[in-house]
Amino acid sequence: MIDRVVFPFRGAELGGSHIAAFTLGEALQAQGGVVCVIVCPANTLIEREAQRLGFQTVASGEAPTGSNSVVTDMLWASRRRDVLNRASNDARDVVVHCSDINTLRSWGLAAKLAALKVVYHHHALNRLVWPPHLVSLAYADAVVGVSDATVRKVRGWRSDAVKELNPFLLDLSIDRGKARSDLLEEYGWSPDSRVVGWVGNFWKRKRPLFFLEVAAELYRRDGRYRFVMFGRDGDHSRKELTGLAQQLGLAGTVALPGFRQPAELNIACLDLLLAPAPQEPFGRTLVEAILLGTPVAATSGAGHSEILAAWGGGELLDPAATPLQMAGVCERILQDSGRVTLPAPARRAIAEQLEPQQHAARMMDIYANATRRDSKPANATAQTEGGYR
Structure with missing residues (x-):
């Protein structure tokens, strides 16, 4: 024993x-x-x-x-x-x-x-x-x-x-609608905003700069888009990312609140989780999003491909895809997120497995x-x- x-x-x-x-x-x-x-x-x-x-x-x-x-x-x-x-x-x-x-x-x-x-x-x-x-x-x-x-x-x-x-x-009883409205109120964003999020520390391999490039393309297409990046400094700092967001014309549309707990709230408040890391060993954040019913747009490879192939919950794009192409996937998902998210019974079954x-x-x-x-x-x-x- x-x-x-x-x-x-x-x-x-x-x-x-x-x-x-x-x-x-x-x-x-x-x-x-x-x-x-x-x-x-x-x-x-x-x-x-x-x-x-x-x-x-x-x-x-x-x-x-x-x-x-x-x-x-x-x-x-x-x-x-x-x-x-x-x-x-x-x-x-x-x-x-x-x-x-x-x-x-x-x-x-x-x-x-x-x-x-x-x-x-x-x-x-x-x-x-x-x-x-x-x-x-x-x-x-x-x-x-x-x-x-x-x-x-x-x-x-x-x-x-x-x-x-x-x-x-995870607390699967979290009210995604309330979590979203709380985030919008915190940053003074309109109720009709389309919130795309990042969850993870700012390591180069996770591609936070690519996230902001996709964000810039989405914002050019629709001014209702807003972006939130939950995480701590890594290879890139919050200050650096704030400066890049401004350079890309995203001033006032990107929030970097740092690391917050519980992690569920960081994901539940999103309309879409964008996970552009091409080689995640497993992809904890993807699983949390699937369980909470937040749709996912992710780069394929390793853990991301395993997770979505096994359970669904989002769409994958090749690591060589451009920000323009990834923005297109994000928009397609948001047009009908119910097409990719799993019904509650399926999510509960996965939670039981884990x-x-x-x-x-x-x-x-x-x-x-x-x-x-x-x-x-x-x-x-x-x-x-x-x-x-």
Whole structure:
């Protein structure tokens, strides 16, 4: 029986993998008998959110970082081992759950020094060719991918990798009409506005600049369009995006309110979610939009294609499409959004598939296999490739 799951993190800001880990952690603790501990840099948003959710936290004693050093990973291994031992608190069966390859590099060796089992949850599409990354895969007693695309990326090195979709816990009772009217009132926009939104941090790979180019084309076609971009600074800042919006003739039509919670409200208030990232490992925001009944226009590839092929809820366009072409897809969807959105019973059925308690039960099986010395981590209860149950 697993007593404790330790989730180490290295950065400062929240992202999809953190939300997935926290959702899993809450479900594990709700089942009883499992304590989840978050190890992270002190005084960060990750630490504050973990504490808000009631998790035990242990300060890693390190500054937030997004990069690795082979030398640092080796020199700090014993110190990190001691941190994991504090987080374990003498529990008998402990699993260290790493949610990205750099965290596995940093904390996997420390976990092995502490004689703890490691589960690696692959959330990325990066090519696993860098030798330190490949070495770190050997630390994992089980490997899980969040989509067919992520599993394929890692299976060349770990044939035992299995797929397990991230869990979702959303308030499906949210009144989209009220959420929309609240947004319009906040920004003084007319009730007949057509609200197109972005939800995600402003990383180059997600293409926020492309979003604004599409926005400019939509606004040229119809002055009722308004745009809202929920997210934090990444490669691009809110200040930079505000300046670009002005250059594109969108002054007064684009709102950048930052990151807000609950995430459901950010999506429920939209007439359309535009997700132009061409290579999302899974696409958490797309799933949330589908569940809430917000239509989606997205760039095809990897997770986006898997999600819409499995469930519907929107339209895809080739990554090479121009802003003009994407604007055309947006307009077509908005002319008859009921054509792409799913009826309430279908959305509830998908929500049940992604229910955190079911996800937690499957992960407990994976953890249990990982703790057996003679186990092979493949797990019959995990979701098989192509299977969206």
